[in-house]
Amino acid sequence: MKTFSDDKQTILKTSTTQLLEVIGDDPTRDGLLETPERVAKAYAEIFASTGETEFKDYKLFPTDNDSDLVIVADIPFYAMCEHHLLPFFGTVTVGYVPNGEIIGLSKIPRLVNWAARRPSVQENLTALISAEMQRITQPKGVAVHVNSRHMCMEMRGINQPGTFTTTSLYKGTLKTDALLRQEFMMKVSNGK
Secondary structure: OOOOOHHHHHHHHHHHHHHHHHOOOOOOOHHHOOHHHHHHHHHHHHOOOOOOOOOOOOOEEEOOOOOOOEEEEEEEEEEEEOOOOOEEEEEEEEEEEOOOEEEOOOHHHHHHHHHHOOEEOHHHHHHHHHHHHHHHHOOOEEEEEEEEEEHHHHOOOOOOOOOEEEEEEEEEHHHHOHHHHHHHHHHHHHOO
């Protein structure tokens, strides 16, 4: 979790109080008295990775298996849209073909969580996860598939509840090898 300086905590609390006033609510009413403090704490968690340029919480292991596809499917994530600061959430499936080293499996969901903890759009989130998998593992190929719901589409604008947005990115052998890509997409479709 990010730690905000005392000055930034004060700015967040004051801004939240002002926001409540601007939208026509009374920040001194019982239900809102502690809201500025709660928002500051929540933002420290929600935006924990903002400003970080590389995922660092991983370990690599040597492997002789460098032709089979490794897939971690249906990793849940929660992120904030950089356009409206409203949530988008869903699942990420990551697949890669090792190239002499593998990453600890638990680190892939941690990477997804790290990438989601900043204001973003789904397309950039997909690209960031792919780029970090490439940087870290130097794989023969990588694929990232993101399926999510966007509150900026469901709560406002077109008001279409339950609408899903899908993004996919393929690199290396997962872009050029149709059979590998098909194997990956079967896992995405089946969720298993």
